[in-house]
Structure formats: structure tokens, C-alpha cells
Amino acid sequence: MSNINFRNSSFLTSMDSFQKEPEKTLPMVMLVGRSNVGKSSLINALLSSRLAFSSKKAGKTKLVNYYTVDNRFYLLDTPGYGSTSYANLTTISFAKMMEDGLKKPNLKAIVLLLDLRRDIGKDDLEFIHYLQRSGKPLIVILTKVDSMNQKEKSLARKRAEEAGISRYLESELTGKANEKIREVIASYI
Numbered sequence: 001m002s003n004i005n006f007r008n009s010s011f012l013t014s015m016d017s018f019q020k021e022p023e024k025t026l027p028m029v030m031l032v033g034r035s036n037v038g039k040s041s042l043i044n045a046l047l048s049s050r051l052a053f054s055s056k057k058a059g060k061t062k063l064v065n066y067y068t069v070d071n072r073f074y075l076l077d078t079p080g081y082g083s084t085s086y087a088n089l090t091t092i093s094f095a096k097m098m099e100d101g102l103k104k105p106n107l108k109a110i111v112l113l114l115d116l117r118r119d120i121g122k123d124d125l126e127f128i129h130y131l132q133r134s135g136k137p138l139i140v141i142l143t144k145v146d147s148m149n150q151k152e153k154s155l156a157r158k159r160a161e162e163a164g165i166s167r168y169l170e171s172e173l174t175g176k177a178n179e180k181i182r183e184v185i186a187s188y189i
């Protein structure tokens with residue numbers, strides 16, 4: 001449904017697992033991806049806010065953070081995964097977190113962020129396929145495209161295709177791209 005005011009948003013709560021949830025049940029959309037890919041930054045861009053904390057250092061977001069958008073749905077920021085020593089969660093606890101999250105009937109869509117300035121690793125591919133099998137709508141977003149030159153952009157798009165991702169959006173920290181992302185998210189609420 002459209003006419004959701006993404007500016008009318010606030011931070012609700014943080015949870016350390018999907019076993020707990022806010023008192024009020026609303027539709028949820030969850031941002032996921034490798035540590036440092038830009039999840040928290042995209043939350044701020046979409047909500048025109050500084051509600052989420054982003055950092056140059058990977059591993060900033062340590063909990064599942066719930067943002068209430070226009071009292072209509074929850075936008076969820078999650079800790080990233082990754083093989084670097086910075087990631088907060090072990091592979092096992094990350095997998096458990098995702099498994100619990102994906103089971104939620106009120107989870108309406110997953111937003112997967114990919115930073116394709118680097119190659120897609122085996123762990124990324126496994127994660128993408130896992131999300132595709134979940135049956136939940138998957139919105140793929142290439143981040144940091146604004147920092148790429150033309151050559152890097154075409155390489156990023158080629159990498160996405162090679163990974164079997166035919167439909168995706170490209171984010172910017174500011175700009176029109178975010179309006180399109182808002183529309184797509186709103187269409188699942």
C-alpha cells in the first residue's frame with residue numbers, strides 16, 4: 001500500500017533475537033547483508049533520519065533494531081554477517097537469527113544489500129540462495145554505487161547477473177534512488 005510517510009518514523013526497540021518481539025505486531029521488512037554493506041546507512045536514508053548508527057568499522061549493529069514507520073510497519077536493521085573478525089555473530093548464531101526471523105508470518109519482505117565493489121563470495125551466494133528458498137519476497141539492493149566509476153559499475157552489474165540476480169535496485173546515500181526503494185518496500189505492506 002502506498003502513501004506511507006517514511007519520515008514519520010521512530011526507533012522502537014532492540015532485541016537480541018527473534019524469539020522476542022515487540023508487544024504490538026505490525027508487518028515487518030528486514031534489511032540484511034554482510035557487515036559494513038550499508039544497512040544502517042540505508043535505514044537513515046529511507047527514513048530521512050539519523051536514527052540508526054552507522055560506522056566505517058564493520059560490526060557496528062549488534063542487535064535487531066526495530067524502527068516504526070508511520071505506525072504502519074517495522075523496518076528492521078540487523079547485525080551483518082561476514083568472515084571478518086569484526087562480525088558480531090558467529091556463523092551459527094547468525095544462521096539461527098535468520099532462521100527465526102524468516103519464520104515470522106508478519107515478515108513481508110527481505111531487503112538484501114550487496115556491496116559489489118568486491119566479488120561475491122561463496123558465503124554470499126549461499127546466503128542469497130537461502131533467502132530465495134525462504135519464499136519471502138526478496139528486494140536486492142546494490143549499495144555504494146555512488147562511489148563507483150563507470151567501469152566499476154558495469155563490473156558490479158556483471159557480478160549481480162553472474163550470481164543469478166536479475167532484478168535489483170541501486171542505492172545512494174541521498175537522491176531519487178531512495179524514493180524507488182521506499183515505493184517497492186511499501187508495495188509489500
Ligand SMILES: Nc1nc2c(ncn2[C@@H]2O[C@H](COP(=O)(O)OP(=O)(O)OP(=O)(O)O)[C@@H](O)[C@H]2O)c(=O)[nH]1
Pocket residue numbers: 033034035036037038039040041042053054055056057058059060061062078079080081143144145146147171172173
Ligand atoms: N559511498 C557510500 N558509502 C556508504 C553507502 N552506504 C554505506 N556507506 C558507508 O559504509 C560504511 C558502513 O555503513 P553501515 O551503514 O554502518 O553498514 P552496516 O551494514 O550497517 O554495517 P554493520 O552494522 O557492521 O553490519 C559507513 O562508513 C557508511 O558511511 C553508500 O551507499 N555509499
Ligand SMILES: [Mg+2]
Pocket residue numbers: 039040041053054060061077078
Ligand atoms: Mg549496521
